[in-house]
Amino acid sequence: MAFIKATLLIAALQTGVLIKSIRFVICLLVALVPAGISLAAGGVTDAEKLAVGLSMMALQFAAPLVGLILGSVVIAEEVEGRTITFFFTRPIHRSALFMGRWIAVALVSSLLMAGSAAGIVYGSSHATFQDTQPQIQWELQTERATGWKTKISQTSKNAWYKDEEGRSRRERVSWMQPGDVIDLPANPQGRPQRIRAVKSIPRDMDLPAGFAGLLILAASLGAAFYTLITAGLSIFYKRPMILGLAYAFAVEGLLANLPGSTQVLSVQYHLRSLLVDMENPAWKRVFDDAEFLEPGQALLRLAVFAIVLLGGCSWAVARKQFVLTS
DSSP states (O other): OHHHHHHHHHHHHHHHHHTTSHHHHHHHHHHHHHHHHHHHHBTTBOHHHHHHHHHHHIIIIIHHHHHHHHHTTTTHHHHHTTOHHHHHTSSSOHHHHHHHHHHHHHHHHHHHHHHHHHHHHHHHHHOSSSOOSOEEEEEEEEEETTEEEEEEEEESSEEEEEOTTSOEEEEEOTTOOTTOEEEEOOOTTSOOEEEEEEEEEOOOOOOOTTHHHHHHHHHHHHHHHHHHHHHHHHHHOSOHHHHHHHIIIIIHHHHHHSSSGGGGGSHHHHHHHHHOOTTSHHHHHHHSSOOOOOHHHHHHHHHHHHHHHHHHHHHHHHHOOOOOOO
8 A cells, every 4th residue: 555655646746746847848849740740731631531540640650759758757767867865765665666656657648649649630520721612623625626625634723724925824713613614825835725624523521430449448558568668768778768779760660561470569559459440531541551450459468568567667676886077
């Protein structure tokens, strides 16, 4: 009971210190990047496509970086500041110190990434700043002896064409309805040309059922897991951020994206398994029919890994002799 009380007290104190630090501000800005992009770009494309792309940014970039920045606080900061002896000479078990400080950084990082994930979901599906009106598919046609022939077929707000003198001109087509026609000046070859609206393509602003909850879960768990990895590195190395960056963005980036069984060795693979639905075309475009674990199985494996890693780190902290250099 005393161990638990000490752990929770240290966690509460460390949380208060952490949210007032420059590290927290940096991590907040990192977490806001994918959410901010979502809020700014919502409505430009279908909600599902935008959310899938930004989900990968959150899992592969924001969550590891937030975890690495905050995770190094657990032990390395105290060793570097030569204040760790103050904690270790108190009547508190070393493992309680480690676990309390890790709980604080894991909680803060998880909340930051949960907020980032919520911003991605909201921005993708609500289009705060953008027009959500249907897009129009149009054709630039030229007249020939056999009738009108399509030269260009696109979906955009503006149509570009060349007039009789070869100069590029623009015609706004976003107002058109299917079947509408705009007569244009003749092309450089002297042939009559026109823009014809073919069909209206509505933007899909709906996300799959359960997507929001799974993204929040995956992003928050990812941040917490990376704090634990960095905290473990900080027990043995004075600069855990360097090794953490190499692991998260080089080693993990390689393992998670290589085809074959090596993917199961990465945290990213298990986080993606919580979120990816390979029956969904938006995910198929990203992963090209890759195979993932069932969400429950991925969650169980992450839990086992976390317990083993946390136990190993607590054991190492309790037995390691920390040498402070001047």
